[in-house]
Ligand SMILES: Cc1cc2nc3c(=O)[nH]c(=O)nc-3n(C[C@H](O)[C@H](O)[C@H](O)COP(=O)(O)OP(=O)(O)OC[C@H]3O[C@@H](n4cnc5c(N)ncnc54)[C@H](O)[C@@H]3O)c2cc1C
């Protein structure tokens with residue numbers, strides 16, 4: 472067992488973990504942040520995407536001990552403020568809602584975290600950059616068309 | 632995953648000592664290959680020695696006319712480094728096309744080269760450029776380093792420290808990516824170093840290999856017509872659910888033509 476200390480969604484946390492524990496397990500099981508989804512066991516689907524020190528990573532493919540001292544952000548921490556009504560959405564979340572960029576919603580948290588990462592590096596992406604930038608995230612429902620639309624809308628909102 | 636002990640040593644000698652004194656210990660770099668392997672219980676190391684914090688394995692610099700890249704350098708750093716983009720743009724472009732953003736943010740050059748997946752991208756650049764793999768024990772020429780599917784010249788516990796690339800006059804990489812993973816169904820790296828043309832192929836065979844027939848043809852005349860009609864022998868190439876060997880044989884020529892096209896149409900030839 473090791474003690475891992477990290478910041479999750481702005482809060483300092485300390486968790487006892489086995490060395491083999493994945494970051495995704497700490498987020499979901501120890502911290503109850505179940506917005507981070509697990510959709511595969513081959514590191515391909517991207518449903519588990521979170522930000523570690525500002526960069527997108529697949530939390531199912533990182534050990535919790537590797538995140539020691541890191542700043543982690545999950546889907547629960549993306550919106551600027553979460554009031555009791557849950558009304559505040561991040562521009563990417565807002566755009567996904569308005570553009571109907573989800574159906575079952577399983578891929579959505581990872582997809583939104585990936586989009587937020589993409590827009591940091593590429594604030595005004597074209598279709599090719601969006602498709603290339605979301606290669607690590609799979610959606611079995613939407614056919615991606617509305618996801619691309621939502622990315623563009625979010626990009627406009629965030630540049631304004 | 633089976634249980635293991637995770638250690639993050641502070642220096643290269645410490646890491647080497649840990650690997651030497653624990654037979655079941657394995658280096659952990661970006662973890663993009665190792666962690667999925669552990670999750671499938673395909674490997675059972677006693678210790679994981681995290682080498683990503685070691686200063687000796689970090690950094691990108693041009694030294695004495697060669698590009699030196701630390702083994703723990705992540706794909707994203709190679710893709711976006713201004714040093715790599717200026718000195719060896721084909722390598723930056725290759726790194727930008729590995730996997731997906733999440734994989735590029737974690738995966739490292741040393742991990743990819745040590746792993747020598749037959750469909751990995753970096754081995755083609757290392758072989759085509761005639762790079763040198765520096766370990767904590769010796770310097771290994773690319774030619775001797777890659778030894779077929781997942782096999783390399785590395786001895787147990789030996790660590791890649793950095794890879795040293797000659798600066799090519801002209802170079803380009805083209806790959807036909809697997810649509811789900813991004814791995815090369817076939818990738819071809821063409822380099823001209825000191826006037827000599829070298830063509831390395833990944834993804835098509837059991838390990839990275841040089842397409843010497845194309846090298847000879849391009850040495851005589853560096854234009855598409857020189858290789859457009861070459862036939863690639865499919866006998867030893869990979870066949871799986873993604874593509875039969877004959878399909879990959881054709882891809883070798885097509886990807887070589889695309890890489891050549893990139894060289895011939897860009898200003899600095901890269
Ligand atoms: C979804 C997905 C898509 C991918 N797509 C591609 C792709 O398109 N192209 C591609 O080339 N790769 C691809 N990869 C693989 C990726 O590039 C990995 O980064 C790479 O294979 C391994 O590097 P790593 O740093 O993650 O190494 P690790 O997984 O940490 O280690 C891999 C192996 O190398 C050993 N090792 C690591 N570092 C050293 C060292 N310095 N010295 C000696 N041994 C060492 C480890 O012990 C282990 O056996 C993909 C991976 C995933 C999960």
Ligand code: FES
Pocket residue numbers: 508509510511512513514515516517518519520529530531532
């Ligand atoms: S759960 Fe599929 S990539 Fe992490």
Ligand code: FES
Pocket residue numbers: 572573574575576577578579609610611612613
């Ligand atoms: S909305 Fe169902 S998987 Fe993407």
